[in-house]
C-alpha cells in the first residue's frame with residue numbers, strides 16, 4: 201500500500217474538543233464543536249501541510265470507568281460528547297480537495313452489508329478519499345449501548361471481525377468497475393455479467409450480495425486495522441492496507457514491523473501491501489525551550505487524576521480504586537481479566553520498569569502513553585525520521601490525540617513540515633487526488 205518510502209502524515213482528531221484540551225492554549229475556543237467550521241479549518245490546515253489523512257476514532261459511549269459513574273469524566277471534560285463524525289466528512293472533503301479521511305466503524309456492533317454500502321457510498325461522495333478503520337471495540341460501556349450486558353471476549357470479537365472483513369471485501373469486489381455501460385443506442389444500462397453474487401453463509405453473517413454500489417475512483421475504501429494483539433496483527437496482515445500502531449520506543453517499533461512483515465508473508469501478501477502509521481505525540485517549538493514551555497502550559501491544565509481516568513478508560517478497570525503504590529507487574533491478571541486492550545498493556549509491560557507504581561504511571565500517562573517528542577524543529581524532525589527508519593520506511597506517522605487543535609496542527613504544518621520537506625521525507629505537493637494514490641506515492 202505504501203509503494204514509496206515517503207513519510208506519510210496523518211492526524212488523529214478523535215477527541216480534540218475534550219480530554220482536558222478544551223482549556224489548553226491553542227485549542228478550539230471560538231469555534232462551535234457541533235458544526236463543520238472547526239473541522240473544515242482543520243482539513244484546510246492539514247491539506248496545507250500535504251497530509252495524507254485526517255482520522256476520527258469512535259467509541260459510542262459515555263465514559264463511566266472511573267470513580268462515581270460518568271460524573272468525574274464529564275465534570276473534567278473527558279471523552280464526552282462524542283458525535284458520529286461520518287456526516288462531517290463531506291464538509292471537510294469540500295474544504296480540502298486532496299486530503300483523505302479515516303473514520304471508524306465497529307465490526308462487533310455493525311452489520312457488514314451496511315458497512316460495505318455506507319463506506320462505498322461515502323467513497324464516491326469524496327472522490328475516492330475514504331478509509332475505514334475496522335475496530336473490534338474494546339470499551340465496556342459501548343457494549344451496553346448496543347444491547348450487550350457483557351462485552352464479547354476478545355477471541356470472539358476477532359473471530360467475528362475476520363468474517364466481517366471477508367464479507368465487506370467480497371461485497372466491494374462483487375461489482376466490476378466497468379459494469380455500467382449506459383449505452384443509449386442499445387438501451388443497455390449495465391452489464392449483469394459484471395455483477396456477482398457473494399453467497400456468504402458463516403457463523404455470524406448471511407449475505408447474498410451483490411453490493412448495489414460501483415467501485416470508486418480508488419477502487420474500494422482504504423482498510424485500516426489497529427489491533428496489536430496477535431489476533432489484531434493477523435487480521436491486519438490478512439486484510440488491511442494500513443495499520444495504526446501505538447508503540448512507545450523505536451526498539452518496539454522495529455520489533456513490531458519485523459513481526460508484521462513475517463505475518464503478512466504468511467498470509468500470502470508482501471510487506472509493501474501493508475503500511476503502518478505509528479502514533480507520535482509531537483510538541484514542536486521554534487526552540488527546545490519554546491517547546492518545553494508549551495508542554496508545561498499543557499501539563500498545568502491537567503487535573504491530577506487525568507492519567508488515571510485515561511488508564512481506566514483504556515483498560516476497562518476503575519484505577520481510582522487501586523492502591524497508588526501497586527506495581528505494574530502485579531496488575532497483569534487484573535488487566536487480562538478485563539478483556540479490553542490487551543495489546544497495548546503488553547506494550548506497557550515491555551517498555552516500562554515492571555516495578556513502576558500506579559501513581560507514578562498515572563502522572564505520566566497522558567504525555568507518555570505513546571511514542572512522543574518535545575523539542576525544536578530539528579529535534580522533532582530527527583525523531584520522526586528515526587521512527588520512520590525503525591518502521592522500515594513503510595508508512596508514516598499519525599499525530600496522536602492530546603494536542604490542542606487547531607493550534608498544534610498549525611504549529612506542526614508551519615514549523616515541522618517545511619523541515620521534513622527540506623529533508624525529502626514528505627511530499628511538497630499532492631500528485632494524486634485519491635487517498636490510495638497519495639499513500640502509494
Ligand SMILES: Cc1cc2nc3c(=O)[nH]c(=O)nc-3n(C[C@H](O)[C@H](O)[C@H](O)COP(=O)(O)O)c2cc1C
Pocket residue numbers: 212256257258259304333334335336337338339425426427428429430431432433444445446479540541542543544598
Ligand atoms: C491510532 C489508533 C486508533 C484507534 N482507534 C480506535 C477507535 O476509534 N475505536 C476503538 O474501539 N479502538 C481503537 N483503537 C484500538 C484498536 O482498534 C484495538 O481495539 C485495541 O488496540 C485493542 O485490541 P488489541 O488488544 O488487539 O490491541 C485504536 C488504536 C490506535 C493505535
